[in-house]
Amino acid sequence: MFEESEIINLILGLVSLVIVYYEAKKRVIPDFRLFFAGFLLIVLARIFTVLEGVFLGDILNVLEHICYAMSAFFFAAACISLTQKKTSEITR
């Protein structure tokens, strides 16, 4: 069933997601979309982690790991994208 640490982890993840979403909504943070997408996928993976203990354990487990993988993809893409920025664009 539910593991206490996973629930706490999920709650922290959702709270963090709300904070991040709220801050990102308040202002335009350049090149943050990819990081946000990666973070969102990690929180989603947490949800799957909690839910896999209740139903569809194998599928949700696979989905959890896929979410991590996709998250890694987005983070990598975000970092690569930042390295491609020219100084003039960055300081704008």
Added chain:
Amino acid sequence: MNLIVFIDICSTLGFGVAFCFAFFISKDHIYYQTRFLLYILMGLYFVVGLTNIAEHAGITSFFDPYEEYLEILFMAFFLFFMYSIIAKLELVKQLEGEAALKKALEKAGAEQSKSDAILAAIGDGISIQDRDMTILFQNEIHKKMKGDNVGSFCYQAYEQNSKPCKGCPVVASFHDGKVHKEERSVPVPNGTRYVEITASPLIDQNGEIYAGIEVVRDITNTKRMTEEVLRAQKLESIGLLAGGIAHDFNNILTALLGNISLAKTYAASDDKVIAKLVAAEKASLRARDLTQQLLTFSRGGAPVKKVMNVNELVRDSSNFSLRGANVKCNFTMPDDLWQVEVDPGQLSQVVNNLVINADQAMPEGGIISVSTENILLAQDNPMLIVPGRYVRITFADQGHGVKAEDLPRIFDPFYTTKQDGSGLGLATAFSVIKNHGGHITVEPGSGAGAKFFVYLPATEALIEETPAQNDTVYKGEGKVLIMDDEDAVRSLVQEMLAHLGYSAVSAANGEEAVDLYQAAMKENKPFDAVILDLTVAGGMGGSEASRILLTINPAAKILVSSGYANDPVMANYEKYGFCGIVPKPYKIHEMSKKLREILGASAKLQ
């Protein structure tokens, strides 16, 4: 290898790649600490990925309990990471804002210095007051006028009032939002200055009046010039009238004075008759002086000038005017006084008028200080006359001075404060001095005696020697043609000439004179001399007649006679072909002398 392990390997590689690329992100884009947070974030999930691989590949489950802590750390570090980016973003925004503000301030500063330069360049005083009448700004000219009073209430600082002044144009512009103008006189140590105040409201973006701007222009000089022009115009019109009257009056006086002088010669042995004639002659001469004054005052002509040192003339005229008075003159006159080019008669009249005025201002007696001095006037002299070298003659009395209300009209013709005054004295003085290119001013000295200053332009020309005057009557011989439109004058001159031994023929106008002259030439009995009246009503005058006569006989000896003693023709008679002038009214000895001058030795002493 199962699916989960494959996915974990992919995700671990992904985080590894992200970790590596994080090293190459430019430091300009994110802080070092942000990048450091990114290393931790990517490193954490790289480790999580490795633990998952180890777990799902069945290598070890040792790290499994720590995975939850790593994920919690990831959440926390991700928040730090995000706020670090936001901080950088805010800083950039702040820096951009500061740069924009600096640029705006620089622009505003440039605008301000431009406005300051414009305000300083404007020759008017400018002051800005808010709705409470607190002075917000004064330009340099305004500060010079009223002192630096920024921050004070204008009514307190400028007018020493406890509340806004009645009729203040700035207050009026606050009320109706329109431009208001006002003229004010401002007492200053040396007299009064006049200013024009223009007030207009300053309106903000909401259409509200938040302040008023006051432009103060010193119009003293303009006002003085306007007054001068008005005075000159008044003088000109009155002068024309006076000149006309004086001319006619001179004709009458010519007959009167001439007949008296003739009568004197006829009644040479009767003392009583002669005494009466002398009295009548004196009265006529006084009338001539008055007429002369009218003519001088009028703009009828230029003064007959000669170069001289005015010390003697001023001294003699002053003393002459004070004969029998209980007032004395104190003279201060330097020997090295510059020469001036003046009409001695006219200047003498100016001196007489000023000294008589001073005498009348001191009925109990006193001293008139008369001084002459050389003075250099600069471009910005208060009289606004041409700068240069001037001789200044000062007349200072010890009377009660001139009242402020009399000051503006003191030089106006027919304006007098005396019961028996004609109002022509100072007007004549003003006119004479103006005609000499000079200026006359008065320092009212209320209660402490008035001071009149006469400025005459100095000259480098040399003094001409003049022959001495005498009353000798010269008899002569010859044929003289006289032309005058006045019957009385014609018959008088004919009689005078007959008495002097000449044979005289008269004509009433220029045309008749020309005809007579031509006829005499044809008969081979030409006239020895011709005396022409300058102005003939409704007929040919002396100038035109002279021109024709000179074409008939270039050697004709022609005298010009006129009541307009100051007429340009009289002043420059040689230029018009005349040999001499006989100003009306004249006495028999003057006529005899002139004829002797042009006819030479044929005349003999009586």
